Amino acid sequence: MKARGKRILVVDDEAPIQRILRRNLTMSGYEVFIAENGKQAVEMVRLHQPDLILLDLCMPGELDGLDVCAKVRQSVQTPIIVLSAVTEEKQKVRALDLGADDYLTKPFGNDELQARVRACLRRAQTAETQVESGPEMLISDDGYLTMNVPRRQVKAGENDVRLTPTEFELLRQLMTYAGKVLTHRSLLRAVWGPEYGEEADYLRVYIRQLRRKVEIEPSRPRYILTEPGIGYVFRSQTEEKNI
Template sequence: MRAKGKRILVVDDEPPIQRILRRTLSMSGYEVFVADSGKQAIEMVRLHQPDLILLDLCMPGEYDGLDVCVWARQSLRTPIIVLSAITEEKKKVRALDLGADDYLTKPFGTDELLARVRVCLRRANTAEVSLDHTPEILSSEDGYLYMDVARRQVRAGEQEVRLTPTEFELLRQLMLYAGKVLTHRSLLRAVWGPEYGEEADYLRVYVRQLRRKVEKEPSQPKYIQTEPGIGYVFRPQVEMRTL
């Protein structure tokens, strides 16, 4: 994924962080815009149509980061990386539930930031591309969970489920290899890329969010099950067919 031509909107009200992010991203070849309030962020999204949004959750004024996330997800597929403080765990989880694609906890390193940006942009760039050698339809034996890979649609029961690109790819990997235990490392690398592999805690956050959206009883998951110390497995076996 080449940085050239990619536009990133930084939404943060702290000038020192604005400067660091602008300098870091600009030096890596990105075109950077900065908003210091939720209201300004919404206006700049309309004006500049960014390829990615770095979004601080605690913003002054009428709209905070969660409001911006809700607004963006109603009309855009633009990747959103949430920036949150350690004390904002509930807000971070809420933002992921509303459609954020990734998160970084402050303070964070510039290398980690750039890696997350690259992964999100790469995933967004390939989201509409058909996946070779992948069945177009994946479904659980009982028919409760249904994934149309080509149309990127997921149903749980009679309800269509809105998943972020990250959640969609995580579920696709689990369903594709249903019945097989996928290790933390293999899932991280398959979904996020080769830069990942040791972030088991990070993976747990996304599995928890995915369960909340697709399981009948998220606290007692039937489909996405944990293999302690190893990884995750999708049960029961899924049916796979090509249209």
């Protein structure tokens, strides 16, 4: 993923973090905008249409990071990487539920930041390519779960399911290889990119969020099953093309 021309909005109220992120991202070729509070962030998303948002969860003012995430997702699917402290686990999970695509736990290094940014931008570009690749439907064996890949639509029964780009690609991988156990490493690399491979705990967060959205009983999953110590498997599927 080439950085040149990609716009990143940094939403953080701490001046030192703003400076560090602006410097490191600018040196990598990104165009960087800074928002110091939630209200300003929502307006800058509208004005600048960034390719990616780095969003701190804890900010002063009437809109915190969770509010910003929710408002952004009402109108656009711009990738969002949440910046969170270790003590904000519940908020981090809530942000993922609201539509965030990734998260970085503070403190984090520049190499990790750059890898996450590249991976997130690459996933967004891959999603666009999939839309152009032709029609494809993925359907669970009982017909309850359906995925229209080019339209990026998922249904659970009669209900439309809103998935983030990351959640969509994770479910697409599982349904595409239904009946086959996908290891933690293979899923991480297929969905997040070659920079990933050892973050099994990280993957579990997204599987939990995905189950909450598509399973009838998330605590007793029927479709997305765990193979302890190995990975995950989608129970089964039928696949129809050119529909």
